[in-house]
Amino acid sequence: MNHGHAFLRHPLAPVLAVIVAIGLFATMDALMKRASIETGVLPSLLARSALGAMVLWPAWRWRAAGQGWPGGAALRLHGLRGLVAAGMTGAYFWGIVRTPLAEAIAISFIAPLIALFLAAAMLGERLRREAVAGSLVALLGVGVITAGRLGHAAASHDAAWGIAAILVSAVLYGWNLVLQRQQAQLAGPLEIAAMQNLVVALVLLAAVPAGLVLGWDPRAMVIPAGAALPDIATAALFASASLMLLAWAYARAEAQALLPLEYTAFPWSALTGWLWFAEPVTLATLGGLTLILLGVGIGARGAPHPQLPPA
DSSP states (O other): OHHHHHHHTSTTHHHHHHHHHHHHHHHHHHHHHHHHHHHOHHHHHHHHHHHHHHHHHHHHHHHTTTSOOOOHHHHHHHHHHHHHHHHHHHHHHHHHTTSOHHHHHHHHTTHHHHHHHHHHHHHOOOOOHHHHHHHHHHHHHHHHHHHHHHTSTTOOHHHHHHHHHHHHHHHHHHHHHHHHHHHHHHSOHHHHHHHHHHHHHHHHHHHHHHHHHTTOOHHHHHSOOGGGHHHHHHHHHHHHHHHHHHHHHHTTSOHHHHGGGGGGHHHHHHHHHHHHHOOOOOHHHHHHHHHHHHHHHHHHTTOOOOOOOOO
16 A cells, blocks of 8 residues: 555656556547547437546546535536537547547647647747747648648548647637646545536536437437447446546646646557547647647747646
8 A cells, every 4th residue: 555655645646647648538539539420419418428427527526525515616617628628628539529639639739839828828928939930830841731631532621620720729729728726726536527528517407408409319319229328337437537537637737747748648549549540640640640730849848847836
């Protein structure tokens, strides 16, 4: 037992936790893509979030017995991040149904640069020249991937919309990164995972009336096909475990040390895309990924070391 506690206090423990979390998230993406192809994005994401909330909520309340409910600041942050996460994941899963996983994850890597611009706008931080230059290089990489996808003989109108959805998701993910560290300082991993699943499920339920106005089948919007349930249940488990691991890690290490580990998602996405969907990794994807990572590296140069409160 003492050895376990010693490992959890090791400086590399948060790094390992993030690497495992990103691997779980990347595998979850593939499961959700398969489920979304089978039964649609809305019922898949709603069922995943509802399952996660049903499993995690009682576990959180049991662990929090006698501690009361979160304060107003924590609740507002849970609500805001859950709202952002609903838009982020909805756009992303809609996009990956129409785009190879490796291309989608490569484009999403512009999120840390977007976070720099959002931090400047929301927190009043100075926007450095390196961040602007890095963003331009990364956008060039996105352009290379987009040109490679749309120039492909099998490209369709859906492919263009899929890339657009992933770009919207990347913007929201950048905002999510700004919120993630704040949230980790106010709440524990179980609380964060339970509240996010609950808020995302409630936001998606609130979207159902809009689908009714558009003439969609109400049953199909909220009840996934039976064949998709194993993938959705496994995705819910992976997503919840990943959220808790990320919350635990970001409460114990600076964001600047952990954010680069997000890029370990690419080999996982390339592997699952190839194994499950026969998606090849093209030269355009690799070239665009190189430019995006170069842009992120340029944008990170000269960044001030944030003074974070003790975890």
